[in-house]
Amino acid sequence: MKAFADLFQAIDQSTKTSIKVAALTDYFRTASDDDKLWTIALFSGRRPKRAVTTTQLREWASEVADVPLWLLEESYSIVGDLAETIALVLPPSHTRSNLSLTQWIKFLGELATLEPEQRKERILQAWSQLEPTERFLFNKLLTGGFRIGVSQKLMTRALAKAVDQDEATIAHRLMGGWTPETVTFQSLILDDDPTADLSRPYPFYLAYQLETEPEELGQLENWQAEWKWDGIRGQLVLRGGQHHLWSRGEELITDRFPEMARSLDFLPDGTVIDGEVVAWDGAQPMGFSTLQQRIGRKTVPKKLLKDAPAILLAYDLLEHNGQDLRDAPLRERRAQLEALIAPLPDDTPVRLSPALHFEDWQSLTDQRATARDHKAEGLMLKNLDAPYLAGRKKGDWWKWKLDPLTIDAVMIYAQQGHGRRANLFTDFTFAVRNGDDLVPFTKAYSGLTDAEFRKITQWVRKNTIQRFGPVRQVTPHHVFEIAFEGIQKSPRHKSGVALRFPRMSRWRHDKPMSEANTLDDLNAMLETYG
C-alpha cells in the first residue's frame, strides 16, 4: 500500500498537472500489474464491494479513538469525508504492514465471509498497522467513494506514456463495463482485442465555446451548423444484439431511459451514435427541468415515462456495421448517419438532429437568435472535414451559445433564507477558480426550486467547514450555473466585477469543481460585455 499511498500523496499534494502525470507515469512503470489494474479501476470510479456498513465503522472508530459517537459525527460533518474523519481521530499506529494495494483489497474481499465480530477485529487490526495516508486510503476503500484530484484524462495520459501507446487508444480501452475481477492489466491495456467489451463506448469529443466571430472560422462551406440542445450528451451503443446508453460522465444510463431499447428494432447491430438525450413532446424538446426528473431516477415510473418521454437526437455516427468511423471526416459520417436515421418512422427513439441551412454567416447569426424558439441553447458549429476526436480539443467543434452571460461557479458560502425559506439555505456566495484558488465574485439567492433548496440545505449542514455567525463556509464542491444580465467593473468587490441580476440558472450536478469557470473567463466577459 505504501507505493499507492505515495502516489496518492504526490497527486493530492500538487496542483500541477505535470507533477501529477509524472507521478502516475512513474507508478504505472513500476507497480505490479495487479496494483496497476486496481489503481486504474479506483481512479476511474470502480471500487471493491462494500464489506462493512459505515455505521459499524463509525462505532468502531469512536471506540478505538475514545471519541464519543456524537463528536465523531460532528467532526464528520465538518471534515465532510468519513474516511478522512476516521483516519484523523484514530490514535497513531505503531506497527507497519507491507501488504500491497491488491492484497488489501483482497483482505477486504475476505471480510464478507467473516462473522461481524471477526470483521471488526480485522479492521481494528488494519487501522493499527497503517500510517495516516494509508489509513485514509484504506477507509476510502472500505466506504466506497474514491474521488481524488486526478481526472481520468490525466490518468489516461500517464498510462499511455508508461505503456508507450496512443492516448486515444488507452482512453477507449478504459471505457465500458469492465471490473478488475473480469480483466487483467494485460487484457485491458496491452492486448488488442476489439471484442473485449461489447458495451464499450468511445471517448466523447467535447466542444469549446466559440469566443471569436464565426467569420473567423474560415470557409462557410466547411462548416456544419446544428442546434445546441439543452439535454444530456449520450452515446448509444448497439452491439451483440444489446443496447447501452452512456452519459458523457461515462455513466451507464441504459436503465434510466428504457425507451432506447426499441432502437434495436430499427437500427443494425454494430451501430454507435453520439447525440443528445432530451425529453421530447413529439415535435420539440421539453425543458431541461423536465428531463431532469428522468436523470435522477434509476427506475422510471410509467407516468413519468408518459409525461417526459425521452429520445436521442442523433448528431454523429461513430460506428457503422461494426466499423469504427471516427477517423472519417464529419461529412462522411454525417451522410451515413442521415442515410441510417432519416428513413426511420417518427416514433423511433432516435431522431436526427438537423443540420441547418445557411447561405452566409449572417443568416446563421439570425438563426442563432431564434434558438430559444427551437428549445435550443444556441448553435453547434462543426468542421465537416474533421475526424471525431477524443476529449476536449479546440478547433473543429464549437458551441455558439445564445446567451453567453452565464458562468459556472463554485458555491463557497451559504446563508439561511428568510420568511418562507427561513429554514433553508438560500443565499449563496459563488466563486470562480483562479489557478487553484477560489475567488468569490457574486451572491445569488434565487433560481432554484424549493426541492433543490431543500437538497442543498441538507448538503450545507453536512459540509460546513466554518461558521461566521450566520454564514457558513462550505466545502467547495457544488457547481452552479449563474446567469446574469450584465457585468461591470467594481472596485468594491474582491473579484473586481459586479453582476446585474445574478441568479442560479442551473445546478450543475454533472460538473466537477475542476470544470467551473475561472477568473480569466470572468474578466473576458467583463471585457466583452462590460
Next chain:
Amino acid sequence: MNGALIFTDKGIYCPAGDFYIDPWRPVDRALITHGHADHARSGHQRYLATHQALPVMHHRLGDIQSQGIAYGETQKIGDATVSFHPAGHIPGSAQIRVEVGGEVWVVSGDYKVTNDGLSEPFEPVKCHSFVTESTFGLPVFTWPSQAEVAKDLNQWWADCAADGKTAILGAYSLGKAQRLMKMLDPSIGPIMTHTAVEATNAILRTQGYDLPETIAVTQDTDAKAHKGGIVIAPPAALGSNWAKKFGPVSSGFASGWMRLRGIRRRRAADRGFVISDHADWTGLLSAIKNTGAENIYVTHGYTDIFTQHLNNTGYTAQVVPTEFGDTDQDSEDAA
C-alpha cells in the same frame, strides 16, 4: 462565582479594575494578550501588554500609549490584581490572570501547550474560571510533533533545491514565519524573506530573539541569484506577481488547517504542512484540565461542539461570542 470578568459587546471586561482584555471596540484601558490583529486592535486610549509583545504592537498600531509588564509580575488595577503568563502562542504572547477578591480568572488569548523553541513556553495557571479559545476544538485536529514536521519541511526544501526550484512558504508574518525559520536547516540553502516578514524579524531580533540569518527580498534583489533558497512570505504573496520573480517555484503553506484535506486542496499550495500556533484537541483538553478550573468560557473556533464536549465531561462550560478570529482572512492564515 462570577463578576470578576464579564462579557460585553466591546470585549471581556473587568468591572473591579475598569479594563478590557483584547477588546474589539475602542476602550479606555486595554490589556492585550498578544500582537495578532484580532486581539490587538487600534483605537484604545491605553494599552498594557508584556514587554515582549509591545515592540510589534507599536510597529503595527503606530503611536499608542502603552505600558509593558514582565511575565509573572503582578499589578494592581483598581480592585483587581493582574499578571501575564506565557501562552506559548507567539513571541510575547500571554495569558492574563485576573484576581478579584480571591476569585481567579485566566484569559488565555490564543495558546499552544507545546514548546516551539521561539515563543515563551506555555505555563499552566491555576484558576476558577478559564477563558479558552477553540480554534481547533475537534478531535480531528491533532498535531504531529514539530520535529516530524521540520523533517518534512526540510526534505521538501532540499527536493526543491535539487530540482532547481525555489521553495516558497506561505506563513503569517508574526509568529508562524519566525517559528518556521527556526525549524529550517540553513545548510540546505539561503533563507529569504518578504519585506512584511523581515520587518517583524528585525523587531524580534532587536528584542533578542534568536533568528537565523535571512535575506530580505526587496525591489533590487536579484531573486534568482540565491539558488536553492527558500522564501518565507505572507500567504497572499504566494500566487502573486511578486512570487514570479523567483522563477520556477514550489509553494508550501503551513497551518493547522492543513490537517484537513479539503482545506489543503482549497489553499492549493504544492505542499501543506500541519503546523499551528494554536493548541490541538489534546492540547486544549490538557490545558483546561491543568488550570483546575470548573468554569470554562469558550471563545473563537468550534465553540458549540467544544463546549458541549466540556459539559459532557464534567465542566461547566459556555460559549462566549467574541470577535476574535474573524477579522479577516488573516485569522485562517495565522492558525
